[in-house]
Amino acid sequence: MEFALNEEQQVFQRSTQQFLKSKGDLEIPREYSEGKEEVLDDLWIGLAELGYMGITVSESYGGLGMGPLTLVPILEEMGRAVIPGPYIETVAFAAPLIEKYGSAEQKEKYLEQLASGNRKFTVALLEGNGELSPTNINVLATQKDNEYVLDGEKILVSHADFADTLIVPVRTGNNEQDISLLIVDCDSSTLQMEKQISMDESRKMIKVSFNEVAVPKLQLLGDENTGWEILQDGIQGLNTAWCSNMVGGLDRIVEIATEYANTREQFGQPIGRFQAVKHKIVEMKMNLETARSLAYYAAWALENNTEDVVEAIAMARSLITESFIQSASDNIQVHGGMGFTWEFDCHLFLKRAKSLENYLGSPEDYREQVVSELVGNKESLILER
Amino acid sequence: MDFYYTTEEEKFRDELRQWLVDNLPEGWIEGKREIPQDNEGQSKFFRDWQRKLFDGGWSGISWPEEYGGRGATLIEEVIYEQEMARVQAPPQINVIGVAMVGPTLLQIGTEEQRERYVNKILNGEEIWCQGYSEPNSGSDLAALQTSAVKKGDKWIINGQKIWTSMAHLADRCFLLARTENTGKKHEGITAFLVDMHQEGVETRPIRSIDDQHIFNEVFLNDAVAYEADIVGEVNKGWKVSLTLLSHERTGVARQIFQLNQVFDELVEMASTLKKNGRPLIEDPIVRQNIGRLRAKSKGLLLNYYRNLTNSIRNGYPGPEGSMDKLGASELGQEIYSYALSLQGSVNTLWKENAAVTAEWQYEYLRSRAYTIEGGTSEIQRNIIAERILGLPKDIKY
Ligand SMILES: Cc1cc2nc3c(=O)[nH]c(=O)nc-3n(C[C@H](O)[C@H](O)[C@H](O)COP(=O)(O)OP(=O)(O)OC[C@H]3O[C@@H](n4cnc5c(N)ncnc54)[C@H](O)[C@@H]3O)c2cc1C
Numbered sequence: 190m191e192f193a194l195n196e197e198q199q200v201f202q203r204s205t206q207q208f209l210k211s212k213g214d215l216e217i218p219r220e221y222s223e224g225k226e227e228v229l230d231d232l233w234i235g236l237a238e239l240g241y242m243g244i245t246v247s248e249s250y251g252g253l254g255m256g257p258l259t260l261v262p263i264l265e266e267m268g269r270a271v272i273p274g275p276y277i278e279t280v281a282f283a284a285p286l287i288e289k290y291g292s293a294e295q296k297e298k299y300l301e302q303l304a305s306g307n308r309k310f311t312v313a314l315l316e317g318n319g320e321l322s323p324t325n326i327n328v329l330a331t332q333k334d335n336e337y338v339l340d341g342e343k344i345l346v347s348h349a350d351f352a353d354t355l356i357v358p359v360r361t362g363n364n365e366q367d368i369s370l371l372i373v374d375c376d377s378s379t380l381q382m383e384k385q386i387s388m389d390e391s392r393k394m395i396k397v398s399f400n401e402v403a404v405p406k407l408q409l410l411g412d413e414n415t416g417w418e419i420l421q422d423g424i425q426g427l428n429t430a431w432c433s434n435m436v437g438g439l440d441r442i443v444e445i446a447t448e449y450a451n452t453r454e455q456f457g458q459p460i461g462r463f464q465a466v467k468h469k470i471v472e473m474k475m476n477l478e479t480a481r482s483l484a485y486y487a488a489w490a491l492e493n494n495t496e497d498v499v500e501a502i503a504m505a506r507s508l509i510t511e512s513f514i515q516s517a518s519d520n521i522q523v524h525g526g527m528g529f530t531w532e533f534d535c536h537l538f539l540k541r542a543k544s545l546e547n548y549l550g551s552p553e554d555y556r557e558q559v560v561s562e563l564v565g566n567k568e569s570l571i572l573e574r
Numbered sequence: 575m576d577f578y579y580t581t582e583e584e585k586f587r588d589e590l591r592q593w594l595v596d597n598l599p600e601g602w603i604e605g606k607r608e609i610p611q612d613n614e615g616q617s618k619f620f621r622d623w624q625r626k627l628f629d630g631g632w633s634g635i636s637w638p639e640e641y642g643g644r645g646a647t648l649i650e651e652v653i654y655e656q657e658m659a660r661v662q663a664p665p666q667i668n669v670i671g672v673a674m675v676g677p678t679l680l681q682i683g684t685e686e687q688r689e690r691y692v693n694k695i696l697n698g699e700e701i702w703c704q705g706y707s708e709p710n711s712g713s714d715l716a717a718l719q720t721s722a723v724k725k726g727d728k729w730i731i732n733g734q735k736i737w738t739s740m741a742h743l744a745d746r747c748f749l750l751a752r753t754e755n756t757g758k759k760h761e762g763i764t765a766f767l768v769d770m771h772q773e774g775v776e777t778r779p780i781r782s783i784d785d786q787h788i789f790n791e792v793f794l795n796d797a798v799a800y801e802a803d804i805v806g807e808v809n810k811g812w813k814v815s816l817t818l819l820s821h822e823r824t825g826v827a828r829q830i831f832q833l834n835q836v837f838d839e840l841v842e843m844a845s846t847l848k849k850n851g852r853p854l855i856e857d858p859i860v861r862q863n864i865g866r867l868r869a870k871s872k873g874l875l876l877n878y879y880r881n882l883t884n885s886i887r888n889g890y891p892g893p894e895g896s897m898d899k900l901g902a903s904e905l906g907q908e909i910y911s912y913a914l915s916l917q918g919s920v921n922t923l924w925k926e927n928a929a930v931t932a933e934w935q936y937e938y939l940r941s942r943a944y945t946i947e948g949g950t951s952e953i954q955r956n957i958i959a960e961r962i963l964g965l966p967k968d969i970k971y
Pocket of ligand 1: 464703704705706707709711712713714736737738739740788789943946947948949950951952953956
């Protein structure tokens with residue numbers, strides 16, 4: 190039994206950290222949200238050079254052929270610097286789905302480009318009120334010869350302007366789960382995009398409108414009307430990845446709070462000497478380590494497709510999201526007035542945390558999943574061996 | 575990263591499992607877990623169990639083989655705790671002796687002390703207690719005032735200890751006393767091995783909130799110890815006391831395993847109890863609460879495994895043990911408190927009148943001690959802040 194990052198994963202961690210530092214660390218999301226969008230292009234080129242775009246792409250397409258566990262340290266580091274861009278959507282969602290469900294042509298067309306950094310994916314998932322449910326997938330795909338014609342609107346598509354390829358669940362029939370996944374190339378389509386102003390400017394949100402957009406049938410990912418199922422698979426990857434990303438955020442928060450508490454003085458002593466402050470930071474640290482353990486475990490369960498993978502991810506997701514919001518809030522408190530300024534970094538984490546709170550489901554939804562699994566599998570509950 | 579055990583480790587587990595089936599009291603595994611309530615009956619029950627563990631080779635498994643242990647690895651110790659938790663095995667009455675005093679003597683005791691004590695610790699012939707806390711020094715342990723003065727070849731001990739668990743059953747005490755006043759409180763402390771069966775030692779019971787007799791006051795009136803009873807050097811007892819505590823390395827493990835197991839029973843209870851004619855487990859709020867506790871428990875368990883991995887890699891345990899202790903104790907309180915909440919207005923009925931089983935009420939009350947014994951939560955937080963995070967010390971010592 191061994192439950193910690195191995196040497197290779199630690200190497201990934203260090204080199205990601207070095208790389209992101211060289212690119213400006215927390216200046217990256219700041220510059221990006223102030224409109225300097227080139228930082229994202231630059232970042233992407235660097236990630237591709239490091240080979241990080243191809244981690245989950247098989248070796249025959251120029252990738253490393255690794256799984257979710259390898260992503261863990263990289264995503265933590267990205268979370269530490271609140272990095273913008275659709276890295277998770279590309280590497281933890283699109284790549285594994287195309288590997289698993291894509292046709293030979295699709296693999297040929299996308300995977301090599303993805304691994305070399307020349308294909309940037311995002312997922313156009315939500316509609317209407319933002320709820321994630323089959324009945325809320327209403328972008329209509331009408332068949333016409335060898336094409337689907339799409340009509341409708343997706344919201345909160347992160348970094349759709351930067352991405353060149355979208356994975357889009359669309360409605361292909363009248364039954365609730367008659368949903369299919371389409372791979373939509375942005376360049377060959379006439380998509381309308383409109384920025385949605387969000388508190389968390391490090392994740393740029395875009396409304397994408399489809400007005401009679403024709404997409405070849407060849408772009409169907411998996412079989413027709415199996416899209417919802419495939420999507421669940423993809424969402425596991427997204428959730429696991431976001432969990433590690435949030436752990437990185439938590440890690441940075443503890444670091445920042447500790448540093449501030451050690452240097453800021455009031456009443457003639459560092460504020461970290463006051464237990465009300467000190468113990469609050471310990472609470473953050475406790476939450477961080479629990480979060481990290483759960484995120485590791487979720488990635489391990491996903492990589493090995495264990496029996497408890499659904500529960501593992503749901504536990505991680507429900508707990509980590511809430512811890513992230515809590516610690517990000519407490520961090521502002523520890524910084525006093527300084528924490529409320531735009532200039533200090535505290536708010537970057539709070540906004541990121543809040544923007545992820547209900548993304549792909551609320552903490553309550555995931556806790557409910559934990560309990561269904563618990564009640565459903567009572568026999569298997571006997572102590573893990 | 576993996577959660578697999580080697581074939582040898584699995585063999586170890588199977589062997590222990592079989593032994594437990596063969597040796598636990600009749601009906602224990604099935605849930606008939608009765609322990610005599612009177613002092614004498616209880617003492618006999620626990621001593622018998624300790625003896626059985628010893629005879630089976632299941633006491634002090636991490637001790638070296640030449641002293642009667644198995645030289646078990648850390649992982650084997652963890653498997654041991656998992657299996658003990660699984661069957662909710664009776665506690666080891668001599669846990670202080672087996673887990674702490676014995677290993678300390680093996681590490682820094684004299685040859686004579688090893689020969690005199692170690693075997694009797696393991697076979698349960700001599701039960702040990704730990705005399706650290708005093709009425710005026712609990713968290714601030716180093717402020718202790720019980721004194722030991724040298725007179726010829728004897729040391730005469732005077733003072734009072736309190737909260738001494740098992741003192742009423744114990745034969746010997748690992749006791750800290752002040753042998754010099756230098757003005758610096760960490761200096762001048764000496765560790766003694768004190769005979770509890772002597773005139774100068776008087777033990778008085780303290781009743782705890784769960785209506786049990788677990789701990790005691792111990793009065794020392796001209797109690798006697800000899801040169802040979804000193805552990806380490808005179809006036810260097812503070813370091814010895816820390817050595818003792820450092821051996822407490824898997825204690826929190828069993829608690830963490832128990833907390834992860836308790837969900838079986840919690841879900842069972844919530845499926846049986848009803849509100850508005852429907853099982854509680856169907857109530858969305860109940861489900862949310864159980865889901866939250868479950869995720870935290872799993873996180874705690876995984877943290878423990880992660881710290882364990884780091885201890886194995888580094889070759890020594892880090893200060894992260896404080897995080898395990900803090901997490902387990904507070905979560906334990908939360909879980910047992912919620913278990914009582916689920917029982918509705920009959921939740922305080924206990925003993926023969928308990929609505930479900932009185933174990934919920936007992937453990938609920940017992941859990942209030944989790945965050946006090948072995949260093950309070952506040953002290954754990956200070957340790958984590960200072961030793962792990964590097965925040966300033968809050969008191970100038
Ligand atoms: C069931 C049980 C069994 C025990 N068994 C033994 C035993 O076998 N042998 C033994 O020697 N002792 C034993 N103890 C004693 C235990 O170690 C002490 O109770 C504990 O160390 C706390 O000391 P205290 O009770 O004097 O509380 P105090 O130290 O007086 O603490 C009172 C409160 O003040 C807080 N406090 C104190 N100092 C600080 C600080 N610096 N910062 C913030 N808050 C602070 C504490 O956290 C606590 O909330 C046992 C206790 C219990 C409950």
